[in-house]
Amino acid sequence: MFLEFEDTGKRFGEATENEFEVFKGVNISIENNQFVSILGPSGCGKSTLLSMVAGLEDTSEGTIKLEGQEITGPDPERGMVFQQPSLFPWLTVRENVMFPLKKKRSKKEAEARAEHFLKMVHLSSSSSRYTYELSGGMQQRVAIARALAMDPKVLLMDEPFGALDEQTRHILHRELLSIWEETRKTILFVTHSIQEAIKLSDRVIVMGTRPGRIIADFSIDVPRPRARDDENVIGWEKHVMELLEKEIDKVLKEELDNESVSYN
Numbered sequence: 001m002f003l004e005f006e007d008t009g010k011r012f013g014e015a016t017e018n019e020f021e022v023f024k025g026v027n028i029s030i031e032n033n034q035f036v037s038i039l040g041p042s043g044c045g046k047s048t049l050l051s052m053v054a055g056l057e058d059t060s061e062g063t064i065k066l067e068g069q070e071i072t073g074p075d076p077e078r079g080m081v082f083q084q085p086s087l088f089p090w091l092t093v094r095e096n097v098m099f100p101l102k103k104k105r106s107k108k109e110a111e112a113r114a115e116h117f118l119k120m121v122h123l124s125s126s127s128s129r130y131t132y133e134l135s136g137g138m139q140q141r142v143a144i145a146r147a148l149a150m151d152p153k154v155l156l157m158d159e160p161f162g163a164l165d166e167q168t169r170h171i172l173h174r175e176l177l178s179i180w181e182e183t184r185k186t187i188l189f190v191t192h193s194i195q196e197a198i199k200l201s202d203r204v205i206v207m208g209t210r211p212g213r214i215i216a217d218f219s220i221d222v223p224r225p226r227a228r229d230d231e232n233v234i235g236w237e238k239h240v241m242e243l244l245e246k247e248i249d250k251v252l253k254e255e256l257d258n259e260s261v262s263y264n
């Protein structure tokens, strides 16, 4: 299997009373080239799971393996795109994409590679501009080009379009799908949006919370492009929504119960 979680668990804090278990017993097998989204209520551990694949957080239990190799730290084979693009404002668009490439490649090679990926995200005409001169959507495209230019085996995306307006998000969905079709990178995509997950993914994994765990794993077998009013798309959205609503209601009820205890 390409990317494999085996009985993976995560705890924060020391093994004392302030220890907090985010999730445990997570088992997921992901095939190469798949576009997989992770949905779940706030705090269930979606970003933590992604950070563990990135190697930014360690695993407390079990393993995560990429092509059979256990993940033990960050590596360019796993590229990350965050909600905030975190670009260098003192560098141009091209220089931002070139920056991580310069360690291993000549300047000329890095430049050619940066231009190639900037073209892929439709930004070649802005490559000499500074990133602070760009809109939020354009900045996120630079971040995607920068991650792709490293030629990762897996692209990890943590709510990459969460801060963008609806129209820009729609355009970037189209672009991301066309990039995915061209590069066939395996994508692990965290989102809060059911519509986004159903529109983009081969597979949608739904996490529950308290304790964090996988509660459903769906293959979305609707041909792309997926129109919003396609009855199969609407059917999937409704199905996932009902599942998530139950989970969110459970969290709200627990929070209200806890509050009423602390008031008494």
Ligand SMILES: Nc1ncnc2c1ncn2[C@@H]1O[C@H](COP(=O)(O)OP(=O)(O)OP(=O)(O)O)[C@@H](O)[C@H]1O
Pocket (backbone or CB within 6 Å): 012, 013, 020, 022, 040, 041, 042, 043, 044, 045, 046, 047, 048, 049, 192
């Ligand atoms: N470094 C940390 N130290 C302690 N607890 C943490 C740390 N990072 C995350 N957590 C806790 O782990 C839980 C999961 O957080 P995480 O950000 O992964 O959730 P999420 O599902 O991505 O949430 P959201 O959808 O709101 O972004 C939360 O309760 C959070 O407070």
